[in-house]
Amino acid sequence: MSNKWLKSLQTDTAQDGFELAIKLARMGVKYTQPSDEVRNRLRADYAENADSLTAASQVVAINFQTVAAANGYWR
Amino acid sequence: MSNKWLKSLQTDTAQDGFELAIKLARMGVKYTQPSDEVRNRLRADYAENADSLTAASQVVAINFQTVAAANGYWR
Amino acid sequence: MSNKWLKSLQTDTAQDGFELAIKLARMGVKYTQPSDEVRNRLRADYAENADSLTAASQVVAINFQTVAAANGYWR
Amino acid sequence: MSNKWLKSLQTDTAQDGFELAIKLARMGVKYTQPSDEVRNRLRADYAENADSLTAASQVVAINFQTVAAANGYWR
Amino acid sequence: MSNKWLKSLQTDTAQDGFELAIKLARMGVKYTQPSDEVRNRLRADYAENADSLTAASQVVAINFQTVAAANGYWR
Amino acid sequence: MSNKWLKSLQTDTAQDGFELAIKLARMGVKYTQPSDEVRNRLRADYAENADSLTAASQVVAINFQTVAAANGYWR
Structure with missing residues (x-):
C-alpha cells in the first residue's frame, strides 16, 4: 500500500x-x-450476522490492546 | 461516532x-x-446459541485484559 | 447487574x-x-460438543492470563 | 472441583x-x-478433525503464554 | 524454509x-x-468471504501486537 | 511425551x-x-482450506508472541 495511513499509535x-x-x-x-x-x-x-459482528469486535479488541498499551492506557 | 462514550479506562x-x-x-x-x-x-x-455466547464472552475477556492492565489490576 | 459478584482479582x-x-x-x-x-x-x-468445549476452555485461558498477571503468577 | 490439581505455575x-x-x-x-x-x-x-486439533493447539498456546511469563521464560 | 525472510522485528x-x-x-x-x-x-x-477476511485481519492484529511491542510502540 | 523436544525458548x-x-x-x-x-x-x-490455514497461522502468531517476548524481541 503506497499511501501513508498510519502515522502513530499515539x-x-x-x-x-x-x-x-x-x-x-x-x-x-x-x-x-x-x-x-x-x-x-x-x-x-x-x-446482519451476529457471529460476524462478534468476530469483528474481537479484532477491534485485540488491536485496542495494542493501542492502549502504546498510550500507557491514557492514565 | 460523534458522541463521547468512553472517557477513561480507569x-x-x-x-x-x-x-x-x-x-x-x-x-x-x-x-x-x-x-x-x-x-x-x-x-x-x-x-439462544451457546457458541455465540461463548464468542461474546471471549471478546469481553480480551477487553477485560486491557481494562485490568489499565487499572493495575485493582491491587 | 446490580449485585456484587467480583470483589477482587486476587x-x-x-x-x-x-x-x-x-x-x-x-x-x-x-x-x-x-x-x-x-x-x-x-x-x-x-x-457434548468437542468444539464448543474447546471454545469454552479458550475463554477460560484468556481470563486466566488476566488473573495470573493480577496475582504476579503466585510466585 | 474439590481436589487439588494445580499447585503452582512454576x-x-x-x-x-x-x-x-x-x-x-x-x-x-x-x-x-x-x-x-x-x-x-x-x-x-x-x-480426527484438523480444525478441532488446531483449535486445541490454540488454547494450549494461550495457556503457554501464561505459564512462560510465570517462569520468566526459563531464561 | 531455507531462505532468509525475517531479519528483524524492528x-x-x-x-x-x-x-x-x-x-x-x-x-x-x-x-x-x-x-x-x-x-x-x-x-x-x-x-470474497467476509468471515475469512475478518479472520485474516485477526492474525495480523496478533502479529502486530508482537511487532509493536518489539518497537516500543514507536513512541 | 517421553522424549525431549523443547530445550529452550531462546x-x-x-x-x-x-x-x-x-x-x-x-x-x-x-x-x-x-x-x-x-x-x-x-x-x-x-x-487446501483457506480458513484452516488462517487458523493455523493464528496459532503460530500466538506462540510467536511468547517466543519473541522470551528473546527480548531480538533487539
Whole structure:
C-alpha cells in the first residue's frame, strides 16, 4: 500500500484509541481485499450476522490492546 | 461516532472494569452495525446459541485484559 | 447487574485463580443471556460438543492470563 | 472441583511448562464437562478433525503464554 | 524454509510494522502450504468471504501486537 | 511425551523464533493426536482450506508472541 495511513499509535483520548483500533482492523482486511466495491458488498452481509459482528469486535479488541498499551492506557 | 462514550479506562472496582469490558465489546459491534433495531433483532438469536455466547464472552475477556492492565489490576 | 459478584482479582492460590477465570468466562455469558433457565438448557448441548468445549476452555485461558498477571503468577 | 490439581505455575523446564499448558487447556474443558466418559468419547471425534486439533493447539498456546511469563521464560 | 525472510522485528514506522505483521501472518500460512499456486487459488475464494477476511485481519492484529511491542510502540 | 523436544525458548534470530513458534503449534496438535499417520492425512485436507490455514497461522502468531517476548524481541 503506497499511501501513508498510519502515522502513530499515539492518540489524545481512549476513545480516539478505540477508533484507531477499528481502523487497524479494517486495514487488516483491506490489505487482503483492496477493492472498496467488494468490501462494501461483503459488509452488507456480515453487518446482519451476529457471529460476524462478534468476530469483528474481537479484532477491534485485540488491536485496542495494542493501542492502549502504546498510550500507557491514557492514565 | 460523534458522541463521547468512553472517557477513561480507569474504574473504581474490578467489577466496574468487567462491565466496561462488556461495553467495549458492544461498541466494537456498534461501530460496524450502528442500527439499534438490527442489533436488538440479532441479539434475540445469538442469546439462544451457546457458541455465540461463548464468542461474546471471549471478546469481553480480551477487553477485560486491557481494562485490568489499565487499572493495575485493582491491587 | 446490580449485585456484587467480583470483589477482587486476587486469589490465594493458582487453582483459585483458575476457578475465578472460569467464573469470569461464565459471567461474560450471563451478561448477554441473564436467564438461568436458558443457559442451563444450552449447556446440556454444548457440553457434548468437542468444539464448543474447546471454545469454552479458550475463554477460560484468556481470563486466566488476566488473573495470573493480577496475582504476579503466585510466585 | 474439590481436589487439588494445580499447585503452582512454576516448572523446571520450558517443556514441563508446555505440558502444564496442555493440562490447563484440558482442565478448562473438564470444569464444563466433568464426565471422563463423555470427554473420552468426544476426543475420538475431534482428534480426527484438523480444525478441532488446531483449535486445541490454540488454547494450549494461550495457556503457554501464561505459564512462560510465570517462569520468566526459563531464561 | 531455507531462505532468509525475517531479519528483524524492528521497523522505522508504525505502518511498516503493520506491514511486517501482515508478512508474518502470510508466512504462517506459507509454512503449512508452501505452494504459491495453491495459496493464490485459495486467496481468490477467501478474499470474497467476509468471515475469512475478518479472520485474516485477526492474525495480523496478533502479529502486530508482537511487532509493536518489539518497537516500543514507536513512541 | 517421553522424549525431549523443547530445550529452550531462546533462539539466535527472529526467524529461528518464528520457526520455533511453528514447532510449538504443531506440538500442541501432536499431544492431542500422537499418530503421525493421522496428522499427515489431515494435513492433506486442511492445507487446501483457506480458513484452516488462517487458523493455523493464528496459532503460530500466538506462540510467536511468547517466543519473541522470551528473546527480548531480538533487539
